[in-house]
Amino acid sequence: xxxxxxxxxxxxxxxxxxxxxxxxxxxxxxxxxxxxxxxxxxxxxxxxxxxxxxxxxxxxxxxxxxxxxxxxxxxxxxxxxxxxxxxxxxxxxxxxxxxxxxxxxxxxxxxxxxxxxxxxxxxxxxxxxxxxxxxxxxxxxxxxxxxxxxxxxxxxxxxxxxxxxxxxxxxxxxxxxxxxxxxxxxxxxxxxxxxxxxxxxxxxxxxxxxxxxxxxxxxxxxxxxxxxxxxxxxxxxxxxxxxxxxxxxxxx
Amino acid sequence: xxxxxxxxxxxxxxxxxxxxxxxxxxxxxxxxxxxxxxxxxxxxxxxxxxxxxxxxxxxxxxxxxxxxxxxxxxxxxxxxxxxxxxxxxxxxxxxxxxxxxxxxxxxxxxxxxxxxxxxxxxxxxxxxxxxxxxxxxxxxxxxxxxxxxxxxxxxxxxxxxxxxxxxxxxxxxxxxxxxxxxxxxxxxxxxxxxxxxxxxxxxxxxxxxxxxxxxxxxxxxxxxxxxxxxxxxxxxxxxxxxxxxxxxxxxx
DNA sequence: CTTGATTTCTGATTGGGATCAATGATTTTT
DNA sequence: AAAAATCATTGATCCCAATCAGAAATCAAG
Numbered sequence: 001x002x003x004x005x006x007x008x009x010x011x012x013x014x015x016x017x018x019x020x021x022x023x024x025x026x027x028x029x030x031x032x033x034x035x036x037x038x039x040x041x042x043x044x045x046x047x048x049x050x051x052x053x054x055x056x057x058x059x060x061x062x063x064x065x066x067x068x069x070x071x072x073x074x075x076x077x078x079x080x081x082x083x084x085x086x087x088x089x090x091x092x093x094x095x096x097x098x099x100x101x102x103x104x105x106x107x108x109x110x111x112x113x114x115x116x117x118x119x120x121x122x123x124x125x126x127x128x129x130x131x132x133x134x135x136x137x138x139x140x141x142x143x144x145x146x147x148x149x150x151x152x153x154x155x156x157x158x159x160x161x162x163x164x165x166x167x168x169x170x171x172x173x174x175x176x177x178x179x180x181x182x183x184x185x186x187x188x189x190x191x192x193x194x195x196x197x198x199x200x201x202x203x204x205x206x207x208x209x210x211x212x213x214x215x216x217x218x219x220x221x222x223x224x225x226x227x228x229x230x231x232x233x234x235x236x237x238x239x240x241x242x243x244x245x246x247x248x249x250x251x252x
Numbered sequence: 253x254x255x256x257x258x259x260x261x262x263x264x265x266x267x268x269x270x271x272x273x274x275x276x277x278x279x280x281x282x283x284x285x286x287x288x289x290x291x292x293x294x295x296x297x298x299x300x301x302x303x304x305x306x307x308x309x310x311x312x313x314x315x316x317x318x319x320x321x322x323x324x325x326x327x328x329x330x331x332x333x334x335x336x337x338x339x340x341x342x343x344x345x346x347x348x349x350x351x352x353x354x355x356x357x358x359x360x361x362x363x364x365x366x367x368x369x370x371x372x373x374x375x376x377x378x379x380x381x382x383x384x385x386x387x388x389x390x391x392x393x394x395x396x397x398x399x400x401x402x403x404x405x406x407x408x409x410x411x412x413x414x415x416x417x418x419x420x421x422x423x424x425x426x427x428x429x430x431x432x433x434x435x436x437x438x439x440x441x442x443x444x445x446x447x448x449x450x451x452x453x454x455x456x457x458x459x460x461x462x463x464x465x466x467x468x469x470x471x472x473x474x475x476x477x478x479x480x481x482x483x484x485x486x487x488x489x490x491x492x493x494x495x496x497x498x499x500x501x502x503x504x
Numbered sequence: 505c506t507t508g509a510t511t512t513c514t515g516a517t518t519g520g521g522a523t524c525a526a527t528g529a530t531t532t533t534t
Numbered sequence: 535a536a537a538a539a540t541c542a543t544t545g546a547t548c549c550c551a552a553t554c555a556g557a558a559a560t561c562a563a564g
Contacts, residue, residue, distance in 0.1 A: 078411075098399045130388055137378065151350060157410050158336070158452065212514085456542085
C-alpha cells in the first residue's frame, strides 16, 4: 500500500509558521491566527522533478504557486518553436499571478531543478484576503512588486548593452539568493546559457562570451554552471548609469 | 471670487455611472450600490495641462489615477539626463499601481495633452475592496493585466526587430483607441518620435525611417502626428511570428 | 569504456540599427 | 512677423551583437 508513504510525505511538509521564507513570502506581516488560516488553504504537493511543468500556457487558472526550494522558469512558446523566457523564480517568489486577468495562465512554468512548491487555490485566497486586511494589502504589494520588477527589466531590455544586461542579471541573482540565506558571491546557475540569453534578449553565444570576458576582467570565476563573483564593486560599476535597476535590484 | 467657478467645475464632473468608460474602468462588474460607494471616494480634480505632472518619481504614494480624457506618459529619468518611457496611458487606464509596493511612485507621470484625471486615494480604495468582493477581484484583475501587458512588452523588446516593434505599437494603439469608441484606423499620436523610440527601445531616427518605410509600402499614411492605417492586414502580418503580442494586444 | 546528445566555448562574418550630421518643417516666443 | 526652439526627416558611417560554423567539454545511457 502507498498510504503510509503519503502520510510520511505529509509529515515532512513544513507549515508557513516554521518555514524560513515567511519573512519574504505571503504571510509577511500577518497575525499568528491569520497565518494559520492561510496555512490551512495551502496545498503542499510532492516535489516537482527537473523539467516537470507546474502549468502550461492556456491551462485554466486556479492557483498561484510559491517556490519553496529549487528554481522555476516561466516562458512562452513562439509559433516558430523557439521559447521566450519570461522569468526565473527563486524560493519565496510567487508564480501564476498573470493568469488572474483572463482566467488562464498566459505562460508555462517548468522546474529548472527538483523543486518544492506551495500551491494556493486562488478562489480560497480571495475569500481570505477579503477578511484579512493585512493579507489583502500584502497581495496588492506582491502584485505591485511584480509590475515594478517588469518595469525595471523593460528598461534594461530597451536601453542597455549586452554587458550591462548580464551584469544586472548576475547582481539580481546575487541579491535575491543572499536575502534567502545563500551566498551572495558564489552559486550555481540552474539555467542554461540559452535560457539566460532568451531572458535577456541575447544570443547564447553572446552570453558565453561575456562570461569569458568577465572572467578575463577578474570580475568572475566561472566553471560551467558554477559562478563565483570576485569583484562585486566592479560588477555594480558596469551598470552605473542604470537608474531603475540599481534602485529596484534589491527588491525581489 | 472664485467660488462660483469651482462649483461650475464640480457640476461638469461626471459620476462613474454616467461615464462612458465604466465598462473598461474600475466599476466594471459592480452592483449599482457599490458603484455609488466607489464614486464617493473618487476625486475629480481640474484637468491637467499638457506637460503637467500627475506625480514624480519618489513622491509619496497615496492614490491611483485613471485617465478620463487625454493621454499620459509614465517614465523614469536616467542619471545621464535621458528619460526612459515606461508606458502611454489612454482613457480608462489606471496609473500608479507600481507605487503600492514601496509606498512611493517609482516613475513619473506627465500629461501628453490636456487630460482629465480621476484620482482614487488608495487607503480608501483598500477599505472598499475589503467589503466589496467584486471590486477586490476587479483590482486583482487590473494588476494582473498590468503584469501580462508588461510580459508581452518584454518579449517584444527582447526578441523583435524595429519593424515588428513599431507595428505592434501601432496595432496596440489602434485596438485600444477602437475599444474606447475612437477610430481604429486614423488617429493623432500624442507622443513624439523620441518618446515612441524610448518606449520601444529604438532611436528616434529609426522610428522616423520606419514611418516613411511603412508609408512607401502602402501600410500607412503619415503626416507628423497624424496617422492613417491603410492596410491593417499587412500591419498584422508584420508581427506574424509574435505569439505573445498577438494574443495580448486586444487586452488593454 | 564507448557512443551519441547536449551544452558550452571560440572564431569569422554580417547586418540592423545607433550615432553623427545636416536640413527642413512646425510650433512657440517675443 | 521675425526669431528661437522644438520636432521630424534623410543621408552617411560605424559598431555591437546576431548569425554561421566548428571544436571541445560534459552528460546520459548502453
